[in-house]
Amino acid sequence: MIEINNISKWYGSFQVLSDCTTSVKKGEVVVVCGPSGSGKSTLIKCVNALEPFQKGDIIVDGISVTDPKTNLSKLRARIGMVFQNFELFPHMRITDNLTLAQIKVLGRSREEAAARGLKMLERVGLKEQAHKFPGQLSGGQQQRVAIARALAMDPIAMLFDEPTSALDPEMINEVLDVMVELAKEGMTMMCVTHEMGFARKVAHRVIFMDQGRIVEDDTKDEFFGKPRSERAQQFLSKILHH
Amino acid sequence: MIGDLDFEVIGRSLPYLLRGLQYTVQLTVVAALGGTFFGTLLAMARLSSFRPVSLTAAGYVNLMRSVPLLLVIFWFYFLAPVIVQSVMGWERPPQIGAERSAYITFIMFEAAYFCEIMRAGIQSISKGQVGAAFALGLNYWQAMKLVILPQAFRNMLPVLLTQTIVLFQDVSLVSLLNVTDFVGASVKIAQRDSRVVEMYAFVAVVYFILCYSLSTLVKQLQRRIAIIH
Numbered sequence: 001m002i003e004i005n006n007i008s009k010w011y012g013s014f015q016v017l018s019d020c021t022t023s024v025k026k027g028e029v030v031v032v033c034g035p036s037g038s039g040k041s042t043l044i045k046c047v048n049a050l051e052p053f054q055k056g057d058i059i060v061d062g063i064s065v066t067d068p069k070t071n072l073s074k075l076r077a078r079i080g081m082v083f084q085n086f087e088l089f090p091h092m093r094i095t096d097n098l099t100l101a102q103i104k105v106l107g108r109s110r111e112e113a114a115a116r117g118l119k120m121l122e123r124v125g126l127k128e129q130a131h132k133f134p135g136q137l138s139g140g141q142q143q144r145v146a147i148a149r150a151l152a153m154d155p156i157a158m159l160f161d162e163p164t165s166a167l168d169p170e171m172i173n174e175v176l177d178v179m180v181e182l183a184k185e186g187m188t189m190m191c192v193t194h195e196m197g198f199a200r201k202v203a204h205r206v207i208f209m210d211q212g213r214i215v216e217d218d219t220k221d222e223f224f225g226k227p228r229s230e231r232a233q234q235f236l237s238k239i240l241h242h
Numbered sequence: 243m244i245g246d247l248d249f250e251v252i253g254r255s256l257p258y259l260l261r262g263l264q265y266t267v268q269l270t271v272v273a274a275l276g277g278t279f280f281g282t283l284l285a286m287a288r289l290s291s292f293r294p295v296s297l298t299a300a301g302y303v304n305l306m307r308s309v310p311l312l313l314v315i316f317w318f319y320f321l322a323p324v325i326v327q328s329v330m331g332w333e334r335p336p337q338i339g340a341e342r343s344a345y346i347t348f349i350m351f352e353a354a355y356f357c358e359i360m361r362a363g364i365q366s367i368s369k370g371q372v373g374a375a376f377a378l379g380l381n382y383w384q385a386m387k388l389v390i391l392p393q394a395f396r397n398m399l400p401v402l403l404t405q406t407i408v409l410f411q412d413v414s415l416v417s418l419l420n421v422t423d424f425v426g427a428s429v430k431i432a433q434r435d436s437r438v439v440e441m442y443a444f445v446a447v448v449y450f451i452l453c454y455s456l457s458t459l460v461k462q463l464q465r466r467i468a469i470i471h
Binding site for chain 2 (some may be wrong): 045048050073074076077078079080081083084085087088089090091100101104105106149150153
């Protein structure tokens with residue numbers, strides 16, 4: 001489904017990604033973790049070409065994101081993305097947040113889009129909030145709306161970029177619950193997160209990154225059993241011990 | 243002369259003065275709307291990653307902002323027709339007329355100032371919003387029109403309106419082209435009836451009342467936007 005082949009990226013002379021290669025199969029849940037500045041967010045943003053990269057290629061559902069002939073907007077519309085800071089559109093009601101891209105990108109009618117949006121909103125448990133503005137919701141609620149917004153596009157895969165890092169602790173679980181449910185339903189997911197409980201529960205594989213490199217790419221059991229690299233061991237002991 | 247004031251001159255010439263004021267308001271509104279429209283396009287051009295586009299836009303904006311408005315007015319009125327004539331190889335310069343020339347001048351001049359305001363507005367929107375719009379499959383123009391510009395306008399509305407108040411005052415310069423704007427009308431009355439003190443005092447009071455109440459409104463608006471945001 002997602003094949004990342006030897007990609008490298010530089011900001012000026014500073015290399016943020018070095019020769020990263022991995023893949024996500026259909027229905028697979030892959031968690032990407034690592035210390036801050038390790039390039040994990042940059043990597044996930046390369047998948048739908050929100051971040052350009054200088055070397056290598058990424059192929060999503062058979063389509064290369066670097067091919068100049070690729071219609072990037074069309075490709076992005078098929079991949080859902082959830083951001084650390086929710087990024088709901090603050091000047092629009094929740095309903096309009098949910099329907100905007102369905103109408104403008106997928107060409108759905110207003111009624112069809114509204115029905116689909118409302119269904120997704122119900123799924124994340126926020127049907128009553130449809131007519132509010134994003135600023136009137138809590139962080140956890142906003143993030144659930146953001147997930148519903150992505151799901152309303154009927155994506156073939158979902159990318160999560162630290163979806164719970166900006167949340168107050170008591171709101172983390174409501175978002176993780178939605179993600180767990182999605183994973184159990186067989187959604188293809190790539191998640192940058194530090195939530196190791198989530199990784200343990202639903203991940204098939206765990207990727208550990210450090211200084212722009214993929215240091216570990218293991219099955220969940222291998223990773224939590226005994227990671228091969230010392231760096232990953234240190235990281236795990238640090239985040240699991242408090 | 244001061245002891246011998248006759249303010250009835252205002253009442254007598256009121257319809258003429260109001261016609262002048264109407265032109266002033268019209269020119270202000272058209273220039274503000276046109277300036278905002280072209281200024282927004284210029285701002286998008288300035289922020290373009292395609293260098294020739296951003297450099298051209300920057301050159302235009304910097305030129306307009308470095309030349310006194312009065313000079314720009316003279317340029318468009320006296321020189322532009324002659325230039326058009328020689329470029330097109332016409333026998334006579336096109337007859338644009340002072341009033342229409344003023345519309346073109348002010349739209350083009352204000353576009354440079356509104357460009358800088360809109361540029362700040364666009365840059366005030368977080369990169370994440372752009373990313374979210376793109377991630378949903380919107381293209382550049384859709385993302386701008388539906389996500390970025392509405393928020394940029396809202397954030398910049400008080401500044402846009404403040405600039406419009408400045409524009410409202412600047413419009414009086416067209417009286418130097420003998421256009422009958424509010425100031426132009428009062429100058430003509432003042433000279434015809436030898437009532438310079440009365441007329442100039444009246445015009446100043448009207449300008450003060452209008453501009454002061456408008457800027458008070460802008461301040462209230464600013465507070466309201468700040469709360470919602």
